[in-house]
Amino acid sequence: MSTLTSLDALGLEVLYLDRARAFYERHLQREARDIEDGHAVALDVGGTDLLLREPSTVPRGGLHVHYAMGAPFERYDAWYDALSESFDLEEVTFGDATSLYFFDPDGHCVEIGQRDVSDETDGLTGVFEVVLEVEDLERAEDFYRALGFEPVDRGDERPRIRLDGPMSLELWEPHRGLADARGGVHADLRFSGTPLDAIEAVGERALDVEVREDSNAVRIRDPDGHYLTVERE
Template identity: 50%
Template sequence: MPTDFDWLALEVKYLDQAAAFYEELLDLSVVDRRSNVLRFATGPSALVLRRPTGIPRGGIHTHFACSIPASEYDEWWDRLAASLDVAEERFGDAKSLYCYDPDGNCVELGQRDVSGPGIDGIFEVALEVSSLARSESLYADLGFETVDRGTGRRRVRMDGPVALELWEPHLGIADARGGVHVALGFTADEPAALAEAVAARSCSTAETDDGCVIVDPDGHHLTLRRSA
């Protein structure tokens, strides 16, 4: 199983416009800036924005969830609601707010047990899949564990270094959609062994200098970097 979640990559049309949203509204810090790529720190993981200039491109209309301290929730609501359409959902005692970035990605800020201040990690990513059974089996072999199923079998939630929501095409909370050709980065003790476990059911697997890349049957890219 992957040991840690490294990064999530999104596709954006205009880096300056996307950067303004994530820097000015969400208070994320740029840790790497290149001509076609921006990388933001989000606590223990990173958010990568890519213009569509190569493969893997990064996900489009991706729903993902970021952790915020519970005590900051009202402050974030007031801040984002001042300029965006914001929705709210409750999960037991915890609340989440939902908004959209300039490229149509649904960003969730959820109350979690984190130190902060501000966004302190990405805890969930939704992937659009064509077959729940096939995708659930593949990610189970990578070490993810099924913890919840939606009614009508439209979705499956699997826990791991980041929670993966596997969605058949539909609109979720706040009309969010699962991401298409999402790119995710992980660390793993034995990347090659994980790639071998799912090679027969993947679109492709390829070795890299420090690990491997797995492309699942729906075109999602999983980059596995060997743990230090």
């Protein structure tokens, strides 16, 4: 049983906040709001906050993160047409769904993929996949399985595993993947869930555990240095 119920936020590190803000406001058609005393901004992409953060605090936000946002089937072509005016998009089809890929100014690989949803949520349906770079695939798999993720696919040629939970999580040992994307390092993932259950599940395997706000939130650092914050629903 999963101790995590939804991905609420994904942190991305950016070199220049103004540049990143302008990029995402323009291309994702979202308005950013200031957070963290002006060192970061947040954009709501269908229920998940993208946190764009300058190097200033810990967690920092991930470097070269490959992440995917959903678009309803009927809205995908509109996203492709709008983005193709600015990018040489790459497309890949998975079964009956297609994804497009492009890069932001800080090297994050942005994916928008078709999702079978009825609520258009203003054209995006949240972050449904994040790719993390890990040193030891077996160790990382054991850690995330303890949190309730379940394996659904493994790489044949490259060391990777796909896990399903409140969202899809791809764990990659270092390599270039689709669209030359890389797995993120020191990523910042924020979930709704049960904080004390998360501590019980992985506390002994984590690099660090910080209980916050009268046990209503816990921040866990996984064996590869990724930060997971679990807040009580």
